[in-house]
Amino acid sequence: MLRSRVLLSGLCVPLLAATAVGFQEWKSGIKWEEPKVVTPGETAADPPSDAIILFGGTDLSAWEGADKWKIEHGVATVNGGTIKTKQSFGDCQVHLEFRSPAEVKGSGQGRGNSGLHLMEQYEVQILDSYDNTTYYDGQASSIYKQSPPLVNASRPPGTWQTYDILFEAPKFDEHGALVRPAYVTVLHNGVATQVHQEILGGTAWHKPPSYDSKAEKAPMTLQWHNNPVSFRNIWVRELELDRGEQYPDA
Template identity: 55%
Template sequence: MQKTALFLTSALLLAALQTFAQEPAKYLSSEPAENKNMKPEETEYYTPVPPVVTPGKDCGEAPSDAIVLFDGKNLNNWVSSKDGGPAGWTVSDGAMTTKTGTGPIHTKQSFGDCQLHVEWRTPNPPKGTGQDRGNSGIFLQSQYELQVLDSYHASTYVDGQAGSIYKDSPPLVNACRPPGVWQTYDIFYTAPRFNEDGSVKSPAYETVLQNGVLIQNHVDIKGQTLYVGKHFYKKHGDLPLELQDHNHPVSYRNIWIRKL
């Protein structure tokens, strides 16, 4: 099962990386005439050589070029989004857990295009219904929310359930595990590009695996996350990763990121 998940993750990452090419690929509808006289080496090249990256021992372990944002020991890489002071969440047994009233936290570093791995867990026994049930969120560039919610045998509006790009794009499937069980998000994110006048040159894109299952497939994000109203963009550069405090004791662990 781990080998299958690793193969799928690698294939999706390769597909995501193709979006960063400077020139769009050009495809021919029929075989070019010059193919008849070409040699194999004419379509082979040897530089630049891709850098070597040592993968983790399993799909969830950080590879050698990753930035570890939370290793289960402390919140040194995070600050309060309210005032920039120390992050007020609790750390215990290798996990950090939201603390009601402390507000969201964000990374000290800013990021753009990235691969992000996050493990999360909603409380057990579950309490509440709909959006009032194990609610939190992962905000790429502090703007675009990937919903964290207890959606295991629980209903809410589909563009607000776990795995949705909140009020933007529902997940392809519900791949949630029961409350109290650790879950994973593997996220491949392309940041938006803007013109000088602030207009959108290209939107943000997001591909997401939840527990090894594809739930968002290179989806174009409509704009910054809003609870009320249509989403829209404001010009920005690299920004921190933010985790939401939504008054539910949701836990996180093993968070790492790769700049692309």
């Protein structure tokens, strides 16, 4: 058996070497722009050099409606009123850290409830889902009323948790018809809970999803749901996913 394997090896190596002779490098014919340089943060949670800081620990000046929120020791806590970013976003990467109250009060949707609404319409649910039963498409890191998380990666109440989100905004033609739906990928505490999940439209509680707005960009919101959820280290990166300057070499 050993001799046959050696013999086979001796036959194959020259044959493979011979087949490489005369071949040329394959090229796509597309002229790509050079990728820009982005300096990563010191840790996965730290903002990279091109990030837009939405909350860095001192103020909520990047948001509208935040007058009632409390800021203490680098932490912003919901205290009445949903807040909205002053800037609009489409395709983007979002990082945020949140913490539900350490003292557990309520159950189901009444426990540590908030939410990040991408483009004001598509909610990634924020909820204390640690040993807390509720409908599956309404628990932490679900796409609200549309897609339960792949797994429940929640940490105990009072513990800081992270969301890292990749969002692809919906695209519409000149007549307002949907060309491509929105998609979202979510890592909850570093665990994949949504992977390129199609969003069916707005994530309303009281009606089926539909693409009512045809905007290419819109603000993000953090929801007030009568629970004192806390946030820190929120940043966003705008993504250029439709790199339309690709063209074949002449």
